[in-house]
Every structure is written in structure tokens, then in C-alpha cells.
Amino acid sequence: MTAPVMKNDRLTVTIEDLTHDGNGVAKVDGYPLFIAGALPQELVQVHVLKVLKNYGFAKVLEILEPSADRVIAPCDYFVQCGGCQLQHLSYEGQLKWKQRMVENVMKRLGKIDAPVLPVKGMDEPWHYRNKSQIPFAQGEIAPIAGFYKTKSHTIVDMERCLIQTAEADVIMADFKRELTALGIRPYNEEAHKGMLRHVVIRKGRTTNEVMVVVVTTARKFPQAEATVAKIRELVPNVTSIVQNINPNKTNVIFGDETVTLWGKDVIEDTIGDVRFEISARSFYQVNPIQTEVLYKQALDYAQLTGNERVIDAYCGIGTISLFLAKKAKHVMGVEIVPQAIEDAKRNAELNGFTNTYFEAGPAEEIIPRWYKEGKEADVLVVDPPRKGCDEALLNTIIEQKPKRVVYVSCNPATLARDLRILEDGGYQTQEIQPVDMFPHSTHCEAVALLELAL
Numbered sequence: 001m002t003a004p005v006m007k008n009d010r011l012t013v014t015i016e017d018l019t020h021d022g023n024g025v026a027k028v029d030g031y032p033l034f035i036a037g038a039l040p041q042e043l044v045q046v047h048v049l050k051v052l053k054n055y056g057f058a059k060v061l062e063i064l065e066p067s068a069d070r071v072i073a074p075c076d077y078f079v080q081c082g083g084c085q086l087q088h089l090s091y092e093g094q095l096k097w098k099q100r101m102v103e104n105v106m107k108r109l110g111k112i113d114a115p116v117l118p119v120k121g122m123d124e125p126w127h128y129r130n131k132s133q134i135p136f137a138q139g140e141i142a143p144i145a146g147f148y149k150t151k152s153h154t155i156v157d158m159e160r161c162l163i164q165t166a167e168a169d170v171i172m173a174d175f176k177r178e179l180t181a182l183g184i185r186p187y188n189e190e191a192h193k194g195m196l197r198h199v200v201i202r203k204g205r206t207t208n209e210v211m212v213v214v215v216t217t218a219r220k221f222p223q224a225e226a227t228v229a230k231i232r233e234l235v236p237n238v239t240s241i242v243q244n245i246n247p248n249k250t251n252v253i254f255g256d257e258t259v260t261l262w263g264k265d266v267i268e269d270t271i272g273d274v275r276f277e278i279s280a281r282s283f284y285q286v287n288p289i290q291t292e293v294l295y296k297q298a299l300d301y302a303q304l305t306g307n308e309r310v311i312d313a314y315c316g317i318g319t320i321s322l323f324l325a326k327k328a329k330h331v332m333g334v335e336i337v338p339q340a341i342e343d344a345k346r347n348a349e350l351n352g353f354t355n356t357y358f359e360a361g362p363a364e365e366i367i368p369r370w371y372k373e374g375k376e377a378d379v380l381v382v383d384p385p386r387k388g389c390d391e392a393l394l395n396t397i398i399e400q401k402p403k404r405v406v407y408v409s410c411n412p413a414t415l416a417r418d419l420r421i422l423e424d425g426g427y428q429t430q431e432i433q434p435v436d437m438f439p440h441s442t443h444c445e446a447v448a449l450l451e452l453a454l
């Protein structure tokens with residue numbers, strides 16, 4: 001089939017949907033054109049830039065009929081920075097789009113008919129991120145710091161970010177300006193030279209504690225003392241300053257070695273009334289307000305009365321496990337990263353739980369073994385990575401038939417696929433509740449409740 005458009009054509013099209021990158025999609029005789037900056041329902045005049053066999057790209061020349069949900073993106077860096085994709089869509093419009101997107105994916109990919117409820121969004125969808133990982137580099141005149149452009153390693157030099165904390169803004173703007181005076185050379189990725197690679201800032205929302213992690217290429221950091229003094233001056237509520245050493249030629253932010261330069265090794269935060277210790281490299285959800293909403297939804301769907309045995313698969317540092325442990329008889333968590341399991345055990349102890357058990361390993365191997373050993377579950381919670389649940393785990397669920405499954409998902413496509421497998425195996429999806437963990441991005445979390453069909 002030849003494409004119905006040619007490079008440099010000028011066309012008027014109606015936008016039907018948004019892609020995962022936040023580009024508008026229009027169809028010309030069924031041929032998809034991806035158009036940056038265009039929103040669903042808009043009538044736009046476009047210039048075709050590139051024509052491939054199955055799809056093409058175009059840019060907006062004029063918006064003839066704007067969407068009622070179009071707004072001016074409040075962030076000055078929105079067009080260049082790859083962090084947010086939807087700031088030109090009102091927050092209400094984003095939530096409506098996310099609900100529709102989850103609904104469509106469920107129907108199209110999973111033939112799932114369960115109701116998808118309106119997305120639970122934030123009252124104040126700004127400055128929600130409790131963690132910023134800021135890359136540094138040498139600009140033409142002075143050091144630069146910010147976030148990467150979409151799909152690149154080019155840093156957009158920034159002074160602030162509307163979704164991060166005020167403390168991270170201070171590092172991005174004020175600490176950057178001090179680097180030359182401190183004698184710290186930022187890292188040059190191509191030449192693999194220089195000292196400062198990233199600064200990572202984490203904040204405990206409920207405790208106000210702040211950790212600043214300075215990622216350097218070498219252990220020997222002659223400016224360490226001056227850096228600590230400067231950070232303490234700029235960020236008065238800092239409670240922990242840590243150096244992480246990453247000498248490798250890699251995109252991975254952290255290296256293996258971490259040393260505390262000043263203050264505590266960890267910061268603390270609470271979700272609901274559960275307390276967590278967070279170290280420089282611990283996994284911890286980045287939107288603490290919505291994490292509580294997400295976990296409350298999981299708790300609600302779990303319908304615990306105090307007598308249930310619960311398995312939390314893909315448990316990370318045990319956040320969901322501990323959230324459920326107050327209402328359950330017993331919770332067993334499994335997670336593949338051993339360090340995260342150590343964190344989970346420590347956090348269970350910190351909170352005085354005696355009805356939890358954590359084990360490191362692949363969920364698809366550990367859970368079948370637990371069942372063989374007679375450790376059964378009434379409720380099984382899964383919160384897998386984007387690729388979804390391992391098929392062996394889904395088969396174990398289908399064989400062992402826990403009465404209820406609560407599926408927490410960060411990828412609607414794999415959720416739809418896995419719900420189909422579970423429905424074919426005897427479960428019925430009751431309801432799907434999306435939760436907006438990442439306002440202004442195209443990501444959407446969702447929690448699904450499944451029960452054994454009678």
C-alpha cells in the first residue's frame with residue numbers, strides 16, 4: 001500500500017487521539033499521522049514532515065479549532081524538556097483522556113468489559129515529585145543542569161521545574177551557579193571526564209527531611225567539605241548529604257559505592273501511618289500523596305477483616321505489604337531485589353509489625369513454593385513492573401484460586417493482557433480504578449479488583 005500523503009503536503013486534519021509520547025494522532029484514509037503539540041478533537045492545518053510505510057509525522061501550522069481543554073503550558077521549558085508531555089492539556093482534560101485511554105486499552109487489548117472508573121487525580125497537581133535526579137554538564141559559558149530533551153541526552157538548562165520540590169529548584173539554579181567557585185568540574189559524558197555527574201534530591205513529604213546525593217566519578221572528592229557547607233547554606237532543611245561514586249561509562253545514574261558526607265544515612269517519610277526509612281538508592285514511589293490514594297484503593301479492594309492471609313507479589317520495599325498488614329492476619333511479600341527486601345524487613349521492624357514475612361526472589365518461583373509448603377493466601381496483591389506479571393505466576397493464581405486478586409499496574413496494556421488470562425482462568429474483573437500518579441505525563445496507574453467467578 002502506498003501512503004495517501006506525501007512529504008511537504010499541507011493538510012487539514014482532525015486529531016483523534018494522543019500517543020504515549022503526547023503527540024496528536026490524525027488518520028488520513030486510515031493512515032496515521034503523528035503531530036506534536038496537537039490535542040484530541042482539534043482541527044489543525046499541518047505540514048507533512050516524514051512519510052513512512054505505515055505512518056508519518058507532521059507539524060502544526062495552525063490550530064483552526066482548538067480543543068476546549070487546551071491551556072497555555074505553565075512551564076517555560078515544556079516544549080524542550082522531555083519530562084512532561086501534557087501541560088498544554090488542562091488537568092481535567094488529562095484525567096478525562098487517561099480514563100478513556102485505560103477504557104480503550106482494556107476493551108481493545110483484553111476484551112475486558114469491567115467498568116473503568118473516573119481517574120483519581122490530585123487537588124494540586126504541581127510540585128508532587130519527592131525525588132529529582134538532575135544531570136550536570138559544562139555549558140559553553142558556565143555549568144548547566146536540568147532535565148534531558150525527549151529521547152536524548154541533551155540537557156535543557158533549567159532554573160526550576162513545576163513538578164519538583166523547592167529544594168530541588170535550589171540545587172538546579174543556585175548550587176549550579178556555585179560550581180565554578182567551588183572548583184567542581186561537571187562531568188562530560190562523551191569525553192568521560194569531570195567530577196560531578198548528577199545531584200539527586202529526595203524529600204520526606206511528611207517529615208520535611210531532605211537528602212542530597214552528589215554523584216561523582218571518583219571517590220576522592222577534594223571539594224567535599226566545601227560542597228557540604230554550600231548545600232547546608234542553600235538548603236537549610238537538609239538532613240543528609242551523601243556522595244555516590246559512579247566511575248563507569250554508563251547511563252545508569254548510581255554507582256555501587258555510597259558514603260555519607262554529613263548528617264544521617266537515611267531520611268524518613270510516612271504513607272498513611274506507616275513510617276519508612278529511605279536511603280540514597282532505595283526504591284520509593286515518587287508521588288507520595290497519590291501513593292496513599294493508590295494503596296488505599298488496594299486496601300479497599302482487598303476487603304480485609306483481620307482474618308485474611310495476604311501475599312504481596314513484586315513488593316519492593318514492602319510499602320503495600322505494610323499498608324495492608326494492620327488489617328490482615330498475615331502478609332507475605334516477595335521481591336526480586338534483595339536490598340529492597342532488607343529495607344522491607346527493617347521498615348516492618350520500625351513499625352512494630354510481627355505479622356509480616358519477606359523473601360527475596362522471583363515471584364513466579366517463590367509463590368508456587370509457598371503454596372507447596374501450605375502457605376496459602378486468601379487475597380493476592382500484584383504490583384509488577386511495566387512488562388506485567390510472569391505467566392508462571394498467573395498460572396499459579398489460576399491453579400491456587402485465591403478468592404480475590406488486587407492488581408496494581410503501571411501499564412494498562414500489560415494489565416489488559418493479564419486480566420484476560422485471569423478471566424479465562426476463572427476470575428471476573430469487577431472494577432478498574434485509575435489513579436494519576438504522574439500529572440502532566442501520559443502515564444497512568446490503575447488498580448483492578450478480580451474475584452473468582454461462581
Ligand SMILES: C[S@@+](CC[C@H](N)C(=O)[O-])C[C@H]1O[C@@H](n2cnc3c(N)ncnc32)[C@H](O)[C@@H]1O
Nearest residue numbers: 314315316319335336337361362363383384385
Ligand atoms: C512497580 S514496582 C512495585 C513496588 C512496590 N509494590 C511499591 O509500590 O513500591 C515492581 C517491583 O517488582 C520487582 N520485580 C521485578 N521483577 C520481579 C520478579 N520476577 N519477581 C519479584 N519481583 C520483581 C521490581 O524490582 C520492583 O520493585
